[in-house]
Amino acid sequence: MKIKAIKAVAALSASFVLLTSVGANGAFAKSTTQATSSKKVTLNVFQFKAEIAKDFEAMAKDYHKAYPNVTVKVTTVGGGADYGAALKAEFAKGKGPDIFNNGGFQEAVTWKDKLEDLSKEPWVKNLYKGTEKPMTMNGKLYGMPMNTEGYGFIYNKDLFKKAGITTLPKSISELEAASKKLKAKGITAFSVGYAEWWILGIHLLNIPFAQQSNPDQFIKDVNSGKVKISDNKKFKEWVKLLDLTVKYGNKNPLTTDYNKQVTQFAKGEAAMMQQGNWTQTTIDGIKKNMKIGVLPMPINNDKAAMDKLPVGVPNNWVVNKNSANKAEAKKFLNWMVTSKTGQKYIVEKFKFIPALKTIKGTNLGPIADDIQKYSAAGKTLTWNWFKFPDGATNDFGASIQKYIAKQSSSTQMLKEFDATWKSKYKK
Template sequence: MKKTALLVISLMVLLACTLAGCGNTKAQQSETKTIHIYQFKVEISEPLNKLKAEYEKTHPGIKLDIQSVGGGTDYGASLKAKFASGDQPDIFTNEGYQDRDTWLEYLEDLSDQPWVKDLDDFARKPMTVNGKIYGQPMNLEGFGFVYNKDLFKKAGITKLPQTIDELEEAAKRLKAAGIIPFANGYAEWWVLGNHFINIPFARQPNPESYVADLNKGTARIPGNPVFDQWVKLLDLTIKYGNRNPLTTDYNTQVTLFSTGKAAMMHQGNWTQPQMDGINPNLNLGILPAPIDNDPSTGGRLAVGVASNWVVNKNSPVKQEAKEFLNWLVTSETGKHYITKEFKFVPAFKSITSSDETTGDLGAEISRHVREGKIWSWNFQRFPKGLNQDLSSSMQAYIAGVITKDEMLQQFQGAWDNLKYR
């Protein structure tokens, strides 16, 4: 009887322990929190997934759900669709300025976060409103004509072009050597409506004032001498570019360049990871985009903050989201990913990078920033929706459907329709 009683008691204890274990497991499962991240830099999607595994390993109970949407997809439209459907991300990306104002009602004030004091002054402005900071800059980026140094050498180009005539001479030499001078991804609205259109705005005597004057109606685009010069540069890329530029998307453009078929493309340092995946032995540099024959106006690259991490202030896990962003820029693992995996030029004073970590293009951007040889980014200041309209007019011009004057008139008409005061 005693043995039977002991056996029954032992079984009951074992059953109780098992049930308690199951209860703990269910409790642990119920405590797991998921941070939904929605971002448009598709070129870092692969290393972001590696970072996800690292973070989840050291932060039990936290899961990262990362969606990368960009390239040929309209990120802004897809983000609006997510909010409209109630599927709001906890962290998403924002370009700043007009994009910041569009989403301001959803943005958490991050001014009290530990990383704010370490932020580069250069990177604060796009996400600052009334002294409050609503986003964490991803990085600094710059763009111009990315070029293949080995192909330049093959074509006998010993002096880097600083003027538009010198750029055309380089294009002629490349073409004579059987190399496509320019890989143009003009199927993408942002290649034209963000980056290429930035050139004539950055060359204005005071770009910020020029944008403000366009909004006030006291400045115009048709008749502006800088725009007249800029069209010559656009014509040059078309004349010496790949066939069918209007059906060439971003991936095709980068592949055309990375495989050595083309010597130049108007892109920036964000392309480095993708190009390394295709050909890690590329010898790269970035050329400024000249629009005239005055060498003193050249030598600069357009540099700014392309994207910022923002936290949805209505998120049920916004504290966990802020903790993740703080870890990203303060932990050694996060810093490693920013510089070595993403190949970013950091926007923080305490995060240092070397030419080896950021790649050839990041090194060029860093050098231009240090030397103060930069043009401003202005396309983020445009009225909302204008960039796509400008791109459509440029595509019509490239297709030969409209003239230069008609294109510039369409620019003005689109601005007048969308301008804000």
């Protein structure tokens, strides 16, 4: 998900993710899209998921074959690059892309004046309940959920077996014990890509927010100044998890980027990595049929509370309301989720867990399988970073990197989180 990463919904219930395994009547819907443009049109799509870049471009070519008057030009900015900054730069050049990505919640509010109302699009009625929340403002829907995703510690079952780990760790103490067993066998426990700010400032830091008794209320209280991150117990516990991954992780974590992190894991050079189902295609490209699963990311020893995975809507497709081609842009998005061709790309090539009931989501790989099992059991945590002040995640990531480099203490790092929030938050 990477940001790629990336992006969330408290109401992701057991029902809607479980249903993706069977689809609606187990069949592909037929496209209702009809090409009406009599002139040549170029749709500019600006998207962040580097994992799907080549396949998305291939899908765009297939769309052009079906509708020769429409050329879909795809630009991908991901893989560690700052998509948000790049998107702002695109709009600064002129009119901006026709289709782009938006994470919803606070990010939707930030970009609202650029977003087309999609409430009346034909696919809306087929969304799983809860997936519409990030992009709903004042009763109107401004984005189409890209998919649903989950993340945690992806683990190598063969390396766990080699280390004699027979019980999967569900608490911080058990995770440390497992890490020690791996080290005793000469196995690096974690492949950590801490050169990437988003791995730290988005996914990892989401854990203590998601573990609050009421994450939304906690964020409101931080906004109002009623509470401080630096005073919160869950964040102090979270530091122990961060320390654990560094202690038992690969050397030079601050120079290890996303690609190196995933490659190390896929080659069996580490037993675990903090990532999600978006890495499945990359792993498959390095090692086919790898025996892997997903573990929770515990910060204390309350097993019931810790045995959960963060699951949410990573991002949304949105249409630039000021685009001269917005009608064609909406047709393309509709084709992507209703045509047999588009649906096959979503499931078979992108390996997405669908956000629509009409798309059959099976054979997505072992990572998605575990995520769907956790979701079916109702053992999920919310994704909260889209509710943060604009730009805060980048600064959070930088503060964590500073701490890992031993240039600040844990107390100073948490206080920096407070300072970042206060400076970025706009009432």
